[in-house]
Amino acid sequence: MTAITVIGCGPAAHRLVQRLHHHGHRGPVTVLGAEPEPAYNRALLVSALDGTLRARDLALAPFPPGVRVRTGTRAVAVDRRRRLVRGDDGTEHPYDVLVLATGSRAVLPRLTGAGGRFVPDVRVPRTLAGARPVGEGPVVVAGGGLRGVETAYALGRAGHHVTLVHPGAHPMHRLLDERAGALLTAALRDAGVALETGRRVTGVEPGRAVLDDGRSPAAGTLLLCTGARPDTALARAAGLAVRHGVVVDDRLRTSAPDVYALGDCAEHPGCQATLASAWEQADALARTLTGGDGRLRPARHVVRPRLSGLDVAVLGPPGALRRPDGGEQVVLSDPARGRYGRLVLHDGRVHAGVLVRLPRAVATVGQLYAADRPLPADRLALLLGTGGEYAESAELPDTAVVCQCNNVTKKALEQAWHSGARDLPAIAAATRATTGCGSCAALVRQVCGALAPA
Amino acid sequence: MTRVLVVVGHGMAGHRLVEEIRSGDRSGRWRIVVAAEEPRPAYNRTLLSSYVDGRTVADLTLPAPRLLTDPRVDLRLNTRVTSVDRAARTVTCADGTVLGYDALVLATGSRPFVPPVPGRELPGCFTYRTIEDLDALRAAAVPGEPGVVVGGGLLGLEAAQALRLLGMRPHVVEMAPHLMPLQVDEGGGRVLARLVGALGVDVHCGRGVASLDEGPGGRVCGVTLSDGTRLPARVVVFAAGVRPRDELAGSAGLERAERGGILVDRYCRTADERVWAVGECAAVLGRCYGLAAPSYRMAEEVARQLLGLPSDGFPGADMSAKLKLLGVDVAGFGDVHARTEGAMEFIRDDRAAGTYGKLVLAPDGRTLLGGVLAGDTGGYTVLRALLGRELTAPPEALLAGARAV
Numbered sequence: 001m002t003a004i005t006v007i008g009c010g011p012a013a014h015r016l017v018q019r020l021h022h023h024g025h026r027g028p029v030t031v032l033g034a035e036p037e038p039a040y041n042r043a044l045l046v047s048a049l050d051g052t053l054r055a056r057d058l059a060l061a062p063f064p065p066g067v068r069v070r071t072g073t074r075a076v077a078v079d080r081r082r083r084l085v086r087g088d089d090g091t092e093h094p095y096d097v098l099v100l101a102t103g104s105r106a107v108l109p110r111l112t113g114a115g116g117r118f119v120p121d122v123r124v125p126r127t128l129a130g131a132r133p134v135g136e137g138p139v140v141v142a143g144g145g146l147r148g149v150e151t152a153y154a155l156g157r158a159g160h161h162v163t164l165v166h167p168g169a170h171p172m173h174r175l176l177d178e179r180a181g182a183l184l185t186a187a188l189r190d191a192g193v194a195l196e197t198g199r200r201v202t203g204v205e206p207g208r209a210v211l212d213d214g215r216s217p218a219a220g221t222l223l224l225c226t227g228a229r230p231d232t233a234l235a236r237a238a239g240l241a242v243r244h245g246v247v248v249d250d251r252l253r254t255s256a257p258d259v260y261a262l263g264d265c266a267e268h269p270g271c272q273a274t275l276a277s278a279w280e281q282a283d284a285l286a287r288t289l290t291g292g293d294g295r296l297r298p299a300r301h302v303v304r305p306r307l308s309g310l311d312v313a314v315l316g317p318p319g320a321l322r323r324p325d326g327g328e329q330v331v332l333s334d335p336a337r338g339r340y341g342r343l344v345l346h347d348g349r350v351h352a353g354v355l356v357r358l359p360r361a362v363a364t365v366g367q368l369y370a371a372d373r374p375l376p377a378d379r380l381a382l383l384l385g386t387g388g389e390y391a392e393s394a395e396l397p398d399t400a401v402v403c404q405c406n407n408v409t410k411k412a413l414e415q416a417w418h419s420g421a422r423d424l425p426a427i428a429a430a431t432r433a434t435t436g437c438g439s440c441a442a443l444v445r446q447v448c449g450a451l452a453p454a
Numbered sequence: 455m456t457r458v459l460v461v462v463g464h465g466m467a468g469h470r471l472v473e474e475i476r477s478g479d480r481s482g483r484w485r486i487v488v489a490a491e492e493p494r495p496a497y498n499r500t501l502l503s504s505y506v507d508g509r510t511v512a513d514l515t516l517p518a519p520r521l522l523t524d525p526r527v528d529l530r531l532n533t534r535v536t537s538v539d540r541a542a543r544t545v546t547c548a549d550g551t552v553l554g555y556d557a558l559v560l561a562t563g564s565r566p567f568v569p570p571v572p573g574r575e576l577p578g579c580f581t582y583r584t585i586e587d588l589d590a591l592r593a594a595a596v597p598g599e600p601g602v603v604v605g606g607g608l609l610g611l612e613a614a615q616a617l618r619l620l621g622m623r624p625h626v627v628e629m630a631p632h633l634m635p636l637q638v639d640e641g642g643g644r645v646l647a648r649l650v651g652a653l654g655v656d657v658h659c660g661r662g663v664a665s666l667d668e669g670p671g672g673r674v675c676g677v678t679l680s681d682g683t684r685l686p687a688r689v690v691v692f693a694a695g696v697r698p699r700d701e702l703a704g705s706a707g708l709e710r711a712e713r714g715g716i717l718v719d720r721y722c723r724t725a726d727e728r729v730w731a732v733g734e735c736a737a738v739l740g741r742c743y744g745l746a747a748p749s750y751r752m753a754e755e756v757a758r759q760l761l762g763l764p765s766d767g768f769p770g771a772d773m774s775a776k777l778k779l780l781g782v783d784v785a786g787f788g789d790v791h792a793r794t795e796g797a798m799e800f801i802r803d804d805r806a807a808g809t810y811g812k813l814v815l816a817p818d819g820r821t822l823l824g825g826v827l828a829g830d831t832g833g834y835t836v837l838r839a840l841l842g843r844e845l846t847a848p849p850e851a852l853l854a855g856a857r858a859v
Contacts, residue, residue: 327805327806328802329801329803330801330850331799331800332799336796336798337796337817377848379800379802380813384819396836396839396840402839404774404838405747407751436498436500437500
C-alpha cells in the first residue's frame with residue numbers, strides 16, 4: 001500500500017487528505033504541519049483578528065481516521081534517495097509518494113527600531129498566532145494588497161483606529177484599475193480607515209510606525225501584509241525544479257519522480273495562488289494518487305475580496321485590467337451609486353474584468369467567464385443586472401427630432417412624405433430637414449424608406 | 455397698419471427670422487429692414503470649410519432668390535448699426551442712416567475670440583468665421599508649408615481641414631487635455647486625435663500659445679507654446695471660440711449677461727418689450743449658445759411672437775455636434791460629461807476596431823441623456839433623436855447604428 005506523506009497542513013493539504021479518503025485510499029497518510037494548531041481555515045483569519053470569530057471557530061473538519069498528523073513539526077529536509085522527510089524535532093517520515101503543500105511565506109520589510117522597548121506589537125496576520133485579536137490602540141496595516149485591504153477594512157468597521165499604508169497609487173493596485181481603486185478607497189474611508197498611498201512602513205518607534213517620508217502614525221499594533229511568495233526552500237534543497245514556485249505539470253508532478261506539489265507553493269501556468277485553485281488542485285491530485293484521471297483543468301476563478309457591505313469581484317489574470325491589450329472593452333460607471341464595472345473582452349468573451357457593487361452582474365458574468373462563453377449582446381443589461389427589455393417597440397417615436405438644426409420631427413417628415421415629398425430635395429424643401437449641417441440625411445432617407453411600399 | 459421690423463445682422467439666425475416672418479405673415483403686418491454688416495446675404499457658416507473644397511458662395515447662400523426680391527424685405531448689405539435709441543425707437547447706421555422700428559431684433563452674432571498673446575496682430579494671422587476670412591487665408595496659404603490652428607474645438611478642426619485642403623501641413627494647439635473638449639470626453643478625444651493625426655494634422659493638446667513669432671518681412675513665422683515648444687508657421691488661424699457681439703446693448707441701455715451676451719428672457723426678449731435678441735449674441739437666461747441649431751430655434755420663437763402666435767419660448771439646447779471632416783467620425787450630444795445628478799455612463803471601447811462609444815443614462819439606466827461616438831458615428835442621428843427618451847434597443851446596437859425607424 002502506498003504511503004503518502006504531505007508536508008504542510010493548510011487548506012490544500014487538508015482538502016487533499018479528505019479527497020484521498022473519499023476516493024478510497026487506504027494506505028498510510030502522514031501530514032506534517034509546522035504550526036502547532038490543527039488545520040484551520042486560513043481564509044477566515046481576518047475574522048479572528050477583528051474578534052468576530054474565536055480561534056477554534058476556524059478549525060477545519062478533523063482528518064479522516066488513520067491519518068497521522070504531526071502538528072508543530074517543521075520538515076527540514078527531504079532525502080529523496082532514502083525516500084524520507086526529516087522533521088525539525090529529529091523525526092523521520094518515510095514515503096512512497098511525497099506531496100509538498102508548504103504554502104507561501106511572507107515577504108517582510110526590514111524595519112528599523114524593531115525589538116526596541118514600547119514599540120508596537122508587530123505581527124504577520126497570516127497564521128492563527130499572528131491573527132490573535134488586536135488589542136486597544138491604533139492599528140497600522142502595512143501593505144494594501146488583497147489581504148491588507150481585507151484586514152484594514154474589517155478592523156476599521158470593528159471600530160479600531162486604522163491607518164493603511166500602501167506603496168501603490170491606490171489600494172489593491174495590481175488587481176483593480178483606477179476607478180475601482182477610487183471606489184475601494186472611498187469604502188475604506190467610510191469604514192474609518194485612514195489611507196497613506198505611495199508610502200511604505202520602514203520602521204517602528206515607541207507607540208508609532210515610521211513611514212518612508214519620515215512621518216509616524218500612532219500604532220499600538222503593526223500588521224505586516226506586505227505580500228508572500230511560494231515557500232520553496234525545502235523543494236530547492238531537495239533539488240526540485242523551482243522558478244517562482246515549485247514547477248508542476250498538469251498532474252501536479254514536480255521534476256522528481258513520486259514528488260508532487262500543490263497549493264500556493266506550486267507553480268502551474270494556468271493557476272493563481274487562490275484558495276479555489278488550491279482546492280481544485282487537491283481534487284485533481286487525489287484522483288491521480290488513487291488511480292483516476294487527475295489531469296488538472298484549471299477553471300477560471302473570480303477573486304472576491306472579503307469586504308462586508310462592498311461587493312467587489314475581479315476576473316482574469318492579474319494585471320490584465322491595467323494593460324488592456326488593444327482589445328474591446330465595455331464599462332459601466334455609476335458614481336452616484338458607487339457602482340462600476342469594466343470587462344475586457346476577447347472575441348466577445350470575458351478576458352478580464354472588475355465589478356464593484358454589481359452583484360447580479362457578478363453572478364451572470366462570473367458563470368459566463370468560468371465557462372468561457374460569449375456574452376449576450378446587451379452588455380448594459382448584463383452589467384446592471386436588468387432584464388434588458390426595451391418596452392416600446394424598437395421604433396423611433398413620432399415626436400423624436402430627426403433634423404436637429406431645423407427641429408424637424410419624424411412625424412413632420414412623415415407628413416411631408418404623405419403630402420407628396422418623395423425624395424430628399426422635396427423633403428428638404430417641405431421641411432428644411434438636411435439643410436443645416438446635413439448629417440441627418442441618412443436617417444431622413446431611412447424614415448422615408450420605411451414609408452415606401454416594399 | 456404695416457409696422458416696421460428692424461433686424462440687425464443677416465447671419466443664420468437673422469435670416470431664419472426673416473424667412474419665418476415672411477412665410478407666416480399672411481396679413482402683411484410687417485415690413486422688414488435688415489441691416490447686414492457683411493457684403494453678402496446670409497450663408498451657411500456651418501459649412502464654411504467646404505468653401506475651400508470647391509463649394510461657391512452661391513452654394514452656401516441661404517436666402518432663396520424670391521426673398522432677395524421680396525418687396526416687403528429691405529436687405530441693406532454693408533450696413534453696420536452703431537447705436538440704438540430705444541426712446542426714439544431708431545437705430546443709427548455707420549453711414550449715418552437712421553432707421554425707425556416698431557420691433558427690433560438684434561442678431562449680431564459673435565466675433566472670433568483671439569487670445570491676448572504677443573504677436574497676434576502680425577500679418578499671416580487669421581480668424582475663421584466669414585467668407586472674407588477664408589479668402590484671405592486662401593491667398594496667404596502656401597502648399598507644403600506648416601500652418602498653426604489655435605484651438606482644437608469643432609471650429610479649430612474645421613480650420614485644420616481647410617489648411618489641409620489648401621495643401622498646407624496643419625498643427626492644432628488645444629489648451630484642454632484633448633480635442634473637442636466641449637463635445638467629447640477623454641475616450642472620444644483619444645480616438646479623434648488618432649484619426650486626425652492619420653490625416654496629417656499634428657495635434658498639441660494640454661498646451662496654450664505663449665507667443666507668435668515674427669519672421670523676416672514682419673510676417674508671422676512661428677508659434678511658441680506654453681511648454682516652450684516652437685512650431686514653424688506660415689499662417690496662424692485663431693479658432694479658439696467666439697464671443698457674443700453685444701456692443702449695441704451698451705448704447706441701447708440694455709443689460710448684458712455676466713459672461714457677455716445681450717441678456718434676454720426665455721422668449722428671447724430684452725427688458726424692452728419691443729427689443730429681442732436671437733442667435734449667438736443672445737444670452738438666454740444668461741447663457742449664450744454658439745451653434746446654429748439653437749440660433750434657429752430662437753429665431754423661430756421670436757417670429758411666432760411677432761406674428762402673434764403662441765410661443766413656448768426657447769427650450770434650451772446642448773452642445774451637440776458632429777464633426778464633418780472627411781473620414782473623421784466623431785460626435786457628441788447631450789450631457790457628454792455626465793454632469794446630470796445621478797447620471798451613469800456606459801462605454802464600449804474597441805481599440806482593435808478604433809471605435810469608441812459612450813451613452814450617458816439617467817439613474818433609471820434607460821433614459822438617454824447624452825453620448826459620444828468616435829471612429830464610427832453610424833448611431834449618431836438616431837441616438838440624438840432619442841435624447842431624453844428611453845433607449846429603444848441595447849446600447850451597443852444603437853451605438854453601431856442599428857436601424858431604429
